[in-house]
Amino acid sequence: xxxxxxxxxxxxxxxxxxxxxxxxxxxxxxxxxxxxxxxxxxxxxxxxxxxxxxxxxxxxxxxxxxxxxxxxxxxxxxxxxxxxxxxxxxxxxxxxxxxxxxxxxxxxxxxxxxxxxxxxxxxxxxxxxxxxxxxxxxxxxxxxxxxxxxxxxxxxxxxxxxxxxxxxxxxxxxxxxxxxxxxxxxxxxxxxxxxxxxxxxxxxxxxxxxxxxxxxxxxxxxxxxxxxxxxxxxxxxxxxxxxxxxxxxxxxxxxxxxxxxxxxxxxxxxxxxxxxxxxxxxxxxxxxxxxxxx
Amino acid sequence: xxxxxxxxxxxxxxxxxxxxxxxxxxxxxxxxxxxxxxxxxxxxxxxxxxxxxxxxxxxxxxxxxxxxxxxxxxxxxxxxxxxxxxxxxxxxxxxxxxxxxxxxxxxxxxxxxxxxxxxxxxxxxxxxxxxxxxxxxxxxxxxxxxxxxxxxxxxxxxxxxxxxxxxxxxxxxxxxxxxxxxxxxxxxxxxxxxxxxxxxxxxxxxxxxxxxxxxxxxxxxxxxxxxxxxxxxxxxxxxxxxxxxxxxxxxxxxxxxxxxxxxxxxxxxxxxxxxxxxxxxxxxxxxxxxxxxxxxxxxxxxxxxxxxxxxxxxxxxxxxxxxxxxxxxxxxxxxxxxxxxxxxxxxxxxxxxxxxxxxxxxxxxxxxxxxxxxxxxxxxxxxxxxxxxxxxxxxxxxxxxxxxxxxxxxxxxxxxxxxxxxxxxxxxxxxxxxxxxxxxxxxxxxxxxxxxxxxxxxxxxxxxxxxxxxxxxxxxxxxxxxxxxxxxxxxxxxxxxxxxxxxxxxxxxxxxxxxxxxxxxxxxxxxxxxxxxxxxxxxxxxxxxxxxxxxxxxxxxxxxxxxxxxxxxxxxxxxxxxxxxxxxxxxxxxxxxxxxxxxxxxxxxxxxxxxx
Numbered sequence: 020x021x022x023x024x025x026x027x028x029x030x031x032x033x034x035x036x037x038x039x040x041x042x043x044x045x046x047x048x049x050x051x052x053x054x055x056x057x058x059x060x061x062x063x064x065x066x067x068x069x070x071x072x073x074x075x076x077x078x079x080x081x082x083x084x085x086x087x088x089x090x091x092x093x094x095x096x097x098x099x100x101x102x103x104x105x106x107x108x109x110x111x112x113x114x115x116x117x118x119x120x121x122x123x124x125x126x127x128x129x130x131x132x133x134x135x136x137x138x139x140x141x142x143x144x145x146x147x148x149x150x151x152x153x154x155x156x157x158x159x160x161x162x163x164x165x166x167x168x169x170x171x172x173x174x175x176x177x178x179x180x181x182x183x184x185x186x187x188x189x190x191x192x193x194x195x196x197x198x199x200x201x202x203x204x205x206x207x208x209x210x211x212x213x214x215x216x217x218x219x220x221x222x223x224x225x226x227x228x229x230x231x232x233x234x235x236x237x238x239x240x241x242x243x244x245x246x247x248x249x250x251x252x253x254x255x256x257x258x259x260x261x262x263x264x265x266x267x268x269x270x271x272x273x274x275x276x277x278x279x280x281x282x283x284x285x286x287x288x289x290x291x292x293x294x295x296x297x298x299x300x301x302x303x304x305x306x307x308x309x310x311x312x313x
Numbered sequence: 314x315x316x317x318x319x320x321x322x323x324x325x326x327x328x329x330x331x332x333x334x335x336x337x338x339x340x341x342x343x344x345x346x347x348x349x350x351x352x353x354x355x356x357x358x359x360x361x362x363x364x365x366x367x368x369x370x371x372x373x374x375x376x377x378x379x380x381x382x383x384x385x386x387x388x389x390x391x392x393x394x395x396x397x398x399x400x401x402x403x404x405x406x407x408x409x410x411x412x413x414x415x416x417x418x419x420x421x422x423x424x425x426x427x428x429x430x431x432x433x434x435x436x437x438x439x440x441x442x443x444x445x446x447x448x449x450x451x452x453x454x455x456x457x458x459x460x461x462x463x464x465x466x467x468x469x470x471x472x473x474x475x476x477x478x479x480x481x482x483x484x485x486x487x488x489x490x491x492x493x494x495x496x497x498x499x500x501x502x503x504x505x506x507x508x509x510x511x512x513x514x515x516x517x518x519x520x521x522x523x524x525x526x527x528x529x530x531x532x533x534x535x536x537x538x539x540x541x542x543x544x545x546x547x548x549x550x551x552x553x554x555x556x557x558x559x560x561x562x563x564x565x566x567x568x569x570x571x572x573x574x575x576x577x578x579x580x581x582x583x584x585x586x587x588x589x590x591x592x593x594x595x596x597x598x599x600x601x602x603x604x605x606x607x608x609x610x611x612x613x614x615x616x617x618x619x620x621x622x623x624x625x626x627x628x629x630x631x632x633x634x635x636x637x638x639x640x641x642x643x644x645x646x647x648x649x650x651x652x653x654x655x656x657x658x659x660x661x662x663x664x665x666x667x668x669x670x671x672x673x674x675x676x677x678x679x680x681x682x683x684x685x686x687x688x689x690x691x692x693x694x695x696x697x698x699x700x701x702x703x704x705x706x707x708x709x710x711x712x713x714x715x716x717x718x719x720x721x722x723x724x725x726x727x728x729x730x731x732x733x734x735x736x737x738x739x740x741x742x743x744x745x746x747x748x749x750x751x752x753x754x755x756x757x758x759x760x761x762x763x764x765x766x767x768x769x770x771x772x773x774x775x776x777x778x779x780x781x782x783x784x785x786x787x788x789x790x791x792x793x794x795x796x797x798x799x800x801x802x803x804x805x806x807x808x809x810x811x812x813x814x815x816x817x818x819x820x821x822x823x824x825x826x827x828x829x830x831x832x833x834x835x836x837x838x839x840x841x842x843x844x845x846x847x848x849x850x851x852x853x854x855x856x857x858x859x860x861x862x863x864x865x866x867x868x869x870x871x872x873x874x875x876x877x878x879x880x881x882x883x884x885x886x887x888x889x890x891x892x893x894x895x896x897x898x899x900x901x902x903x904x905x906x907x908x909x910x911x912x913x914x915x916x917x918x919x920x921x922x923x924x925x
Contacts, residue, residue: 103506105504109502133506155666155667
């Protein structure tokens with residue numbers, strides 16, 4: 020475990036979180052402590068509980084048992100305005116960006132400030148000038164100022180994720196959660212987005228918890244890696260001096276059988292495999308389609 | 314994929330006829346539903362015989378019609394000034410009514426949608442309100458409101474408004490249930506309240522569908538306004554009914570023609586509004602959509618030329634992405650040095666960006682927005698609404714309510730009324746079976762993947778658009794002139810009008826079937842007809858059943874109303890009772906209609922669930 024000398028610096032503390040969805044166990048007695056300014060990656064297969072864990076930090080899920088403390092407050096006890104206040108201090112970045120496609124980029128960013136205002140807002144005119152100036156500055160920060168008045172769905176995936184980052188910054192958060200932020204992006208956009216998150220975290224002194232499934236990326240990007248498997252924390256270590264082989268080895272040790280280990284390795288290393296086979300299927304049907312048109 | 318593999322095997326067997334659709338698993342419920350369908354089919358055939366559709370007699374009466382039209386002489390129109398004033402009044406009234414429904418439907422839909430409702434009780438109540446609003450015909454509401462308000466446009470507006478809430482809020486609730494929950498979760502994660510989650514995460518997603526539904530409903534209401542005239546709602550419909558009652562057939566047909574043209578123009582206008590306000594290319598295949606697509610295609614060529622200078626102007630030193638996802642890597646780094654914080658002074662670039670450029674999209678959006686405001690204001694003004702009536706009316710409610718309750722058949726025998734209701738059901742069933750037959754033929758030929766040639770498809774699509782343009786009531790009135798009063802005219806009017814709608818729905822759903830099985834069959838050397846019977850039709854059956862029940866539902870409502878213009882069924886008694894001030898009888902008839910409509914609605918829901 021990474022040592023935290025000063026307990027006051029602890030920003031996120033999950034203690035013995037168990038979460039059931041019906042009969043499935045999403046999290047099984049998972050604990051995690053993150054200090055201020057740390058950049059942590061949650062590593063694991065899909066279904067290992069990464070997303071569920073992140074959603075607990077933001078109070079989007081309530082644990083079946085265990086406690087969640089974030090920024091000195093017990094999230095599990097918060098309701099109503101207190102819960103919304105906590106959420107506004109925790110930014111969340113989603114795999115699918117979750118922008119409103121029909122709104123302008125600027126208005127999407129402005130929705131990040133909703134917790135700071137009262138009542139509903141619809142349309143650019145309904146936000147004040149100060150909020151607009153701040154939103155435009157956030158857009159400038161992520162390099163998309165010139166796209167402010169375009170519809171969000173006219174942007175590429177990488178650009179949309181940068182807009183989502185600007186929206187999260189609009190909350191003036193202390194903690195930034197990112198759930199597979201680059202899983203839907205091409206490699207080039209992925210690198211940009213990951214670099215941007217790292218830069219902003221450093222500039223603004225943010226604490227970052229980010230879930231990923233690529234070991235390489237996690238090793239080069241994070242201060243610390245937390246491995247999840249079947250809802251349990253099976254690995255928690257600083258990345259410095261750690262090699263990929265070592266990470267795989269740790270995974271291997273906790274895997275109870277060989278094929279489980281192989282499944283992990285397959286998932287963690289061969290990410291591009293799925294796309295290749297999909298292309299093959301598409302070309303396979305092409306001659307038939309041509310026939311039908313005739 | 315399995316279907317693709319299987320189909321060729323069954324059709325590939327030598328000498329096997331290509332007629333059997335793929336077998337489904339049979340559950341007891343499925344058997345029961347199938348038997349119900351069969352019973353309905355038998356009932357429809359019996360109904361077809363009972364409404365005396367006699368081709369020989371129709372040919373005979375066609376010569377009657379010729380003689381009749383000879384006697385009527387030329388179609389007449391009222392003076393232009395009066396005509397324009399009436400047209401404005403009709404349009405204003407319909408638009409006000411639709412707007413009222415549009416506003417009321419928002420809270421109802423929010424309560425009725427599973428993902429926005431505060432609780433199951435709210436949801437059930439709201440769903441019940443939508444069903445009830447649709448089940449009570451707007452004519453009945455108009456009768457009541459005419460009694461309460463006597464004069465002016467309010468009865469029509471309220472009748473249209475309250476009745477339309479049913480359809481608009483149902484479709485709006487369905488749209489809310491189908492949204493992408495992501496943006497809403499994002500607002501929730503950012504600390505937004507429930508209301509903020511709705512306005513920022515849900516509303517922007519469903520607004521286009523809401524606008525489209527409202528515009529669509531406005532078209533329907535314009536058609537329906539004809540019949541409202543028969544119960545005393547001012548406008549073109551009322552003048553038409555006066556003309557026919559005073560045997561001025563030429564003038565009546567003149568009004569009918571004006572209304573027909575108005576309906577077609579309205580469809581074109583609402584389609585352009587939809588396209589322009591939403592900034593989305595129309596995907597529908599209606600007449601209006603076609604026109605709009607044609608116009609935008611021509612304009613699109615000009616726009617591309619104009620785009621270049623715009624791009625150069627706004628680039629202004631900032632790194633700009635060209636094409637999808639190809640931002641150069643240093644893009645983020647180059648701007649990261651900017652120390653702008655919310656508290657500090659904004660940079661020059663931010664200051665400049667604060668003013669939204671007046672680009673094409675904004676100019677178009679703003680001008681359409683103001684145009685919409687102008688239309689709404691004009692509609693309200695032209696209706697000259699007596700707002701004070703809304704306050705004073707309540708004192709009259711108890712007196713009127715007493716007249717409507719308790720329900721009774723009054724001077725009529727209960728058996729007469731039940732027979733009349735039976736006649737209405739017969740008309741609806743007979744019309745539906747005729748519609749399904751006709752639509753299956755025309756609709757199939759109007760589907761891209763079935764039609765033997767694009768020309769034939771285009772022709773059939775045009776035919777469907779033309780049929781849809783004619784309000785059913787006008788069709789019925791003209792048919793009554795041709796065939797005389799009675800069930801025959803009503804049945805034919807509904808059947809013909811129904812082909813316009815059902816044919817379009819069938820064509821659309823046939824075009825949407827998975828093309829895989831069709832391709833597979835074509836690859837095995839099946840003929841066009843074989844592909845249609847073995848691949849297209851079986852895949853489209855589910856949608857066909859759904860649409861057919863929708864048609865039956867619609868026809869039943871319409872059949873009650875057609876009686877008002879003399880096309881047979883219970884509607885005749887409804888009008889008689891209201892004109893003879895036998896309001897207790899009106900209530901009894903309305904309850905009868907309500908029960909029947911709700912029964913069919915329940916049946917339709919069950920069928921859709923079983924054959925899902």
